[in-house]
Amino acid sequence: MISLRYLPVLLWICLHAECHEKLLDEANAAYKAGETAHTLIERQEAFNHALNLFTDFEHLYNPQYGTGVLYYDIANTYYQLEEYPFAVLYYYKALQLMPRSYRVHNNLAITLDKLVIPMNKPASVFNDIFFVHTRFSFPERMQLFFALAMILIVLGSVYVWKPIRIIRASITVVSLCCALMLFSLLYSRYFEPIEGVIVHSSLLYRDAGLQYASVSDQPVLSGNKVKVVDVQHNGQWLKVVTTAGDIGYVPLTAIRVI
């Protein structure tokens, strides 16, 4: 029997869970209300409300190894509010966790089209060969690695007590898969470039400071994806490489890291 002294804690958990469920329902309903609104003002109010709730969830939980649905929903809401650069940012975040989602790819393409930015298509041969790396999100690959490791533990345990040849062969195959998966995970962690999205159009400066000349007269337009190669001034300036190959600095206020 549970002691009475734990009652307030249990009560708090129940209330919290109930409140949490309500907020989730409220956020989903607000987005739906925005979609079905009859006037622009109603639509904007509903989408703004949904966005507030979604971003609160993001700050509270930060599900960077989650399903990606939250990022997708935030991106959609930004799109509906015509904040296309932020929508692009969150579609890219969602894409990292939902790489096989047709919805995300399609919505991202529509948003980039709005911003008149061509969509980069990665090399298909690489995709086909390293399909596990490109078509599975990082947490999914981590789960696969875990499952393979568990199989390896079971097979290894059986082999310790019953050293049968077929089990040994199975261990070799599973170990190889495990190693490949680990390599894929480490590659994602240490070798994949850090990318960001320009959320406010900015000139590309030759060094980290507004006093420096710009690389070109044309600013890097918002919505463009860039590679982040260096950080200056305690993270206030980022050295980036644009898709056109230009290298320069942009202030942190103009960019968000995916």
Added chain:
Amino acid sequence: MVAKSIRVTLLFLFFAFPSLFAVWGTGESLMPAAEVTASIDPYQTVADQPIPGTVTVTHDNSQTVDEGSFQMGGKPLKVNHVKTVNINPSQTVVLSIYSFQLPGQSAGLYILPTISVKVGGKTYQTIPSSYEISQAQQMSQESSSGVTLSLKALIDGPPTVYPGQRIWFIYRFYFSGSIDLTDEKLPLLEAQGFQLVGDKRIRNYQEDNIEVQEISQQVQAIKPGKYSFPASSAEGYAYRDDIIKKRVYLAPKLKAEAPALDVTVTSFPAAGKPSAFRGAVGQFTIQTSLLTPAEVGVDEKMLLAIDINGLGEISTIGIPDLSSIKNSFRMSSLPPEVKTQDGQKRFVVEIYPLATSIKEIPPIPFAFFNPLIGDYVTENSAAIPIQVKATQVPKKEEAAPATPPPATPLPTPPSPRPQEVPSIAPSGPLEVEEKIQKPAAIEIAGNLELTDADLHNLWFGTWSTLYIVPFAFIFILAQKGYKRYREKFPTKEVVKTSQSMLDAAMRTKDPSVFSKRISQALLLRLFELGYTTSEEITFEELPEAGVTGEVRELLSEIEAGRFGKQTLSLQQLKAKAKELFDRLIPSETTSNKGISNDQS
């Protein structure tokens, strides 16, 4: 066996080390090792001059660098903290950069000894490296007389500079002979308070047999104010090449100075500043044109090009004030497309007419400051006639209207932007207002239902999962070790005796358990003493005569008591059973196993 151990060890290293390394990298629970490097600035290693150096410590943000613990070659080293740089905002690894200075040394090749420092309580050290001290200051006995060096600083621009205007900062070095500069202080080229425009330009020419090197930098004024630039200076040594093309430096050191300069950026006059002024400086004209047909429907997209031409600072031209068209047109939230070419700036703006009553795109004002006359000028573009037709929009309850409702033109002036309209007018132009406010169809696939599971990281989807690797190895190796132990020390089978079973029966307080245990104890005792040939028989199979008969009688009594009224208490039964158990002695026929089940 050895080969197998090596294989296992290698496999462990292959999996475990990268995994731990990866987990450390995330900074989730394990602390990464710090790294310390030291270097001497190769460009400032001049003989008999202090030698500046840098120590870079790469460490986790939570680890502190003990600045008092720096030691070089076992002796304390005084360092100054320069800065701390966060490499990646998503990581906790930072670079702490420290500077130090070594006393001057004569020219030659030296070894920078090991520098050690305590980071997070642990001592780390650098790898010794080499550095070279050049002999720039190693003077010959020859004189540098005849070699001259002078410096001139000047500003090329209008007498009054306004924010946004561009001017040139120029340095001219006048010299004869060959000079190797060792120190330069050229504050104009840093242009504090101004924005640099493009790269420095360097031009070399001759003036009255004197070599001139001109370094110029274009800058743009940003904020009004007085900007003072301290005196500029340059110093160095004259040199000549000897027969093997090696430089021989000549004394004394040459030095040139230019006086301090002030630049005043004047603020735009407050009097007469038009509301449409956005900071453009120069003399410009404005023209507008439509890039899409002039005949459109309500809330249909139109592309309006705004061209600004003229003389002046093109970079200061911002998007003109569009408030004159905002009452009649909805503006896109996208930033306008901007193109700059041949002294012309073009803005392309997306606009959407709000009502059929709109007949033209009104003139757009463009205000700028003309520095030649020192006053503001406002130019207006010409109005562009357009025709706005009613658009067929379904009413709220209609899925697909058969015929479009007749459009009612709005009375002028047209309604404000739809986003800013709080409510719909009750009558009159209601239908048109509804059409304006009716939102467009949703263009993208809808949201996915957000559930609680979407707010959390996936199970075993984070870096912590890699802890499975060392666990797996430990688990497998533990099994192997246990198996080896079992093979070496096999377990002894515990043999139950009638005495141990009797003791267990005596300890119990439960009559039914006692009944079972005492039955097993007595029957086993009979078997041990040779009264029966099997311990598996029941008490009903025991002979009725002799001690076996007594055992049979006692067990029958206990069994009968379980299902009926017990005449004796548990204690009495225990005493009786104990007494009987003790009375059982080895059978006379133990050696030949005379009594068997069959005899009964």
